[in-house]
Amino acid sequence: NAGVTQTPKFQVLKTGQSMTLQCAQDMNHNSMYWYRQDPGMGLRLIYYSASEGTTDKGEVPNGYNVSRLNKREFSLRLESAAPSQTSVYFCASSDLGTAYGYTFGSGTRLTVV
Amino acid sequence: GESVGLHLPTLSVQEGDNSIINCAYSNSASDYFIWYKQESGKGPQFIIDIRSNMDKRQGQRVTVLLNKTVKHLSLQIAATQPGDSAVYFCAETPYNQGGKLIFGQGTELSVKP
Numbered sequence A: 001n002a003g004v005t006q007t008p009k010f011q012v013l014k015t016g017q018s019m020t021l022q023c024a025q026d027m028n029h030n031s032m033y034w035y036r037q038d039p040g041m042g043l044r045l046i047y048y049s050a051s052e053g054t055t056d057k058g059e060v061p062n063g064y065n066v067s068r069l070n071k072r073e074f075s076l077r078l079e080s081a082a083p084s085q086t087s088v089y090f091c092a093s094s095d096l097g098t099a100y101g102y103t104f105g106s107g108t109r110l111t112v113v
Numbered sequence B: 001g002e003s004v005g006l007h008l009p010t011l012s013v014q015e016g017d018n019s020i021i022n023c024a025y026s027n028s029a030s031d032y033f034i035w036y037k038q039e040s041g042k043g044p045q046f047i048i049d050i051r052s053n054m055d056k057r058q059g060q061r062v063t064v065l066l067n068k069t070v071k072h073l074s075l076q077i078a079a080t081q082p083g084d085s086a087v088y089f090c091a092e093t094p095y096n097q098g099g100k101l102i103f104g105q106g107t108e109l110s111v112k113p
Helices: none
Strands: A004-007 A010-013 A019-025 A031-037 A043-049 A065-068 A074-078 A087-094 A108-112 B010-014 B019-025 B030-038 B045-051 B056-058 B062-067 B072-077 B086-094 B107-112
Touching: A004 A087, A010 A019, A019 A031, A019 A087, A031 A074, A043 A065, A043 A074, A074 A087, B010 B019, B019 B030, B019 B086, B019 B107, B030 B062, B030 B072, B045 B056, B045 B062, B045 B072, B072 B086
Parallel strands: A010 A108, B010 B107
Antiparallel strands: A004 A019, A019 A074, A031 A043, A031 A087, A065 A074, A087 A108, B019 B072, B030 B045, B030 B086, B056 B062, B062 B072, B086 B107
């Protein structure tokens, strides 16, 4: 049982480049989330999808877009990467739009130079 | 705005002692609280949770206390072990907001052998 799988684990981008972070869960959860974590800080919500077909902005959505491809997959796209987006990105999923059973992936460490 | 914060950024304890990590939250509408443990290079790992209609909940070597009057949450770890060394985050989820988690800054627990 893999839980929440994120790819890639590490990535270095040049300013202005684009990329997509992939996330997939195999727990049949309805809700999925993207967070970023900066040094010495807690996680901050970027975007979330309460259920398949819906997406909503979180606390820090600027510079990002998301796609809920199907129930299993939720991707995060950086259209034009900036150094301020250097961070560790975590995907998570939960059941029924609540925090019960929240499960996090292992993270993607992104550096923008 | 909504926020969850921790009183102490670092905590150093002797192996075998009990640890207490504190957290203050500001959103009185939050109905569910979770403590996470995060080891270096990994995603947050669920430790214990508590609903707003409870004051105390116990797990294996861990206890969470909730004081809604002063909006305070604490995590008690009994007989702290070196493997408990990590950063601990409290998180709250406001009622009926799609399972979004609001994280505190985190406390780094260091266990001395």
